[in-house]
Amino acid sequence: MLLSRSIFLQLIFPFILASGILTFILSMETVYRLIYLIVERGVSVFSVGLLLLYRLPQFLSVTLPLAIVIASVVLMVRLSTDNEIYAMNAIGISYWQIGRPFFLFGIVTTVLALSITLWLQPAGYAAFEEEKLRVLKTQTTKTIQPLVLNYDFPGKVLHVQDKAENEDLSGVFITDRELTTDSMVTLADRGRINVREGERDLVLALENGLIHLQGSAENYRTIAFEKFHYIFRPPQIVPEKKDGHIWGVPTSTLWGNSSQSSQMELFLRLTTPWACVAFAVAMVPLGLVNPRRGRSGAFLRGLILVVFYYILWMGAKEMTQNLNYQPHVLWLPPLLIWFFGLYSLYKNNLNRSNIFDLLSSAAKTKPSAKHQLSVS
Template sequence: MLMTRIDRYILREIAAPTLLSLLVFTFVLLAGRTLKLARLVINNGVPLQDILHLLVDLLPSFLSITLPLSILLGTLLAFSRLSADAEIIALKASGLSLNHLLRPALIMALVACLVTASLTLYLKPLGYSAFRGRIFKILSQRTSVGLQARVFQTEFPGMVLYADNLDERNSTLEGVFISDQRMGTTPSTIVAESGRFLSDPKRQSLTLQLSRGQIHRYPQDSTEDTYQVIDFNNYAINLPLDQVGQPPGRQKVKELSLANLLKRVKNTDSIAEQFKSRAELHHRFSMIPIPLLFALLALPLGIQSNRSGKGGGFAIGLLVYLSYYLATSFAGTLVVEQHWPAALTLWTPPLLFLLLGTVLYRQALHERRLRHLDHLIRLVQGIWRPGRREN
């Protein structure tokens, strides 16, 4: 299919706001995550280079969100401007149908679908897994570095750690004192002659191996006034590494490759894990056609919202995307928590938006305006530009 000059013109009109939206929204998401990662710099002295690597790991997950949104906004704003400047009327008068005008939008949306497929099926889980591994590597390497001898440390949630002497090179401690409040009503006080940090990259766990010491416990919920003292030669404490919301342990479903996710769906014995895995599988595939659905929906919305201006069109686009996001989130919750059928439930929002887009496009094809849509556009316009309500 050869592209005409009109096709290239419309494609440029769509590309400009699409790329701008993609850059702006991706930057906003990156900036929000950077604030959370800043704790690593403050608490552990992590260099900026490692923080940049972490952000690169998260980039596929951000792009899988911002790319469909950008296609929606770019197409909507482009056709809103073309309609407001009467260029749609001029193109129709020259013999071009709305189907012809839709073609460039579908071409860009199809490219976005291919990119979305690579993101959701491969790059996104790979990025999550790399992010988790990098976080563990950073924290496990710098745990002993961040500690100081003869200073009470609160690096680990629910624990206070103290050591008389600390060898950073060998990750060993001497004269160890630990207050462990993680068990709630049964707090523990642990003293040991020595300790050593041990990391397990495969399980992504960090352990403090203690030697020759005692555990003192005073159960607060006990009906009897009891005090426990336990002597040990060796005692291991698993240390939490959830400083940035990424606790170690078994791989989460969002981190699994497509092949491993399919294996978990088939082989897991847990009903809850099976529904969670099925929800993730169908969510990944249902994200792929979204740019096409948004392009189909954005064209009639853009033509009919020509009087609301760029601000109103932008607000309508965000409203559409928010509606879709809430619908998919609700569908995912029904599958994971209520054990609804994953395929039917998670594909319902895309099918509903396909139906809505088809109805609106047919109305635009026959040059019919939807009164309810006009009311919604005026409402959005009044909220977006309140100073003009009285006109």
Template sequence: MKLNSVVNRYIFKELIPPFAMNLLFFIFVFLMRQILEITNVIVNYQVSLTAFLLMLTYSMPYFLAYIIPMSVMMSVLLTFLRLSSDNEIVALKASGISIYRLLPPVIVFSLFSALLTGYMAIYGIPWGQQSYKQMALNVVQSNFNVGLKERQFNDSFDGVMFYVSKIDFKDNSLGDIYIEDQRNARFSTTIVSPKGRIFNGEDRLSFILSLYNGVINQVNLESRAVHSTRFDTYDLQLDLKNAVKNISKKKIKEKDMRIEELIAFLKTAKTKSKKYYSVWIELHKKFSIPFACIALGILAVPLGVQSSSTRKSAGLGIGLIAFLIYYLLLSAGLVLSEAGKISPVLGMWMPNIIMGGLGIYLLVRTANDNPVEIFNRMNQFAGKIIRNFFRIRHTD
């Protein structure tokens, strides 16, 4: 009993370093796709470093809900891969400790991770999404040119649409400006100007667009009369209140909703629309993804033990393949559930059932010293990829 307790503490401690390393690595990978956008926001849109860090913080819960289960699987896989490669598993079996008695630290570690993932999914994601939205409102109110983008139509204002070809955020100057003003029911006004500049208004909810050397074309919608006027300087004042109101009134996405909001929607929904199924999916996803920590953690134990002859890099590849299969199952369940082909319950829990069931099957085979042929094929495939990779590097 004492030996088993020591082994459990030893394995639990061994799980922590690879978990931390994988967590940091996957966070970096997930954020890589945002580097260009983040750099553009900081350099060109004049957003402060504090605002950038807050944006990063608000987006982290969504990433962590998927990264933590992946990191759990990789940490368990790498830990048992090392134990098996160093013949520690063989030594433990010789001491009378079976594979089943090595599961408690894995289960406890997976449970802690599942609770953390559940907290991120249930509370973290809605908090992050709503906080990000509120921050966007504050940015729009304080500096509207953050929302301007080159070569894109902007219809944030009721009755006014404008298009800017070039923007210089250093001095807030604009180039090749096109504005269509339909705020007057009797007249349709089009303004074209080769250059202009943005000035902040007296309050935070307005700004002045100064245009230079342009043309105003005004059409009387009743008489169809057209008037054209050239100007040297023309100031157009735009009110941000409607723009801010439009942002704040945008429909709340399912992932932004708290559990009580999801349940309230399902209780009041009268028809089984696409929104209805999406809410059901999101509700079950908040619980099924945390449970993936346990299912993938169990699967990683036999994967690590039976892959003892592979390199750690190949073991990493095996783990990534397994998680890719899980993600494909989750995506398939999501698509089929949204289409109403299968129940959202089955669609969101099917990946856990399949991967967890596979883990239990492989665990029983491993405990009975019955190797699975698929491991030999996966090891050969991973080894072949590694050899080719190093051969290419040597050739270069």
């Protein structure tokens, strides 16, 4: 009991440290873009901090399994190089008993990862989209300046003659960035930027204007209007449409939706966290090292295991997404890693080497067997 508690507690610090470092590395691109918003667009530090906070669950869902691998390798290498593993074996402690706290730690992190993927991640992504829309509306209004070309609207160029203190625009000119035969140029006396919260989009509301439709000289047309709306829609959070993001859909909504995309996203949220316990079990035998051979072998085996897992994961995802397999195949990667870990533990418990050492020793013994036959 005391041994299991000691091993469990020793896993906490390297796990937290690895999680922090990996999350920081993974978030660097997002941090760079958010710093750009502060410097170039004048977005408040508070809004940028909220955007980064809302993205953290997505980063943690990726880094937690990797942190388990690093923490397990670091601890197993230390126990091996200090000969504590061999001392435990000498007093009758089996590898099953040594692996028990790793398994319990993997279960705890799996529960934590499940809470992230099932609840925090979709809620964070939905909040991220809402905050991004609010910042977009605020900054779009701020960046529209009289007599200055504005390129903030996707595919459009905006120019205004004047801007009132209440954000009303006058002398509005808007056209496509690239003029073609299907392009149109719009001029309006007045305009205003509005946000539709329900539809989650920006609306450029124009009044009293004229639309010029491009074409040949004989087909050139103009259309006068009293009110006209340009709608600029960022990616929507919908479960079935191809142009939307399904990451922000609540898990309860996915559970009741039988579409292929919804079921795939649901199983991804359910299966990915189980890589934590699978890695924790597998790295107990793979983290063993011979003190005289150095520590690099354990880290290399951990890297190979992670690469192998993600190859399986991408293959299962491809089978579900493009080959119309049932989403249940997404359970295969964590289950295969888990069974591999149990098999390696079983081999080590019988005082045999893990599978990597078995393969290398088999390759070395074949020439010696042939030599014995030739001598006889």
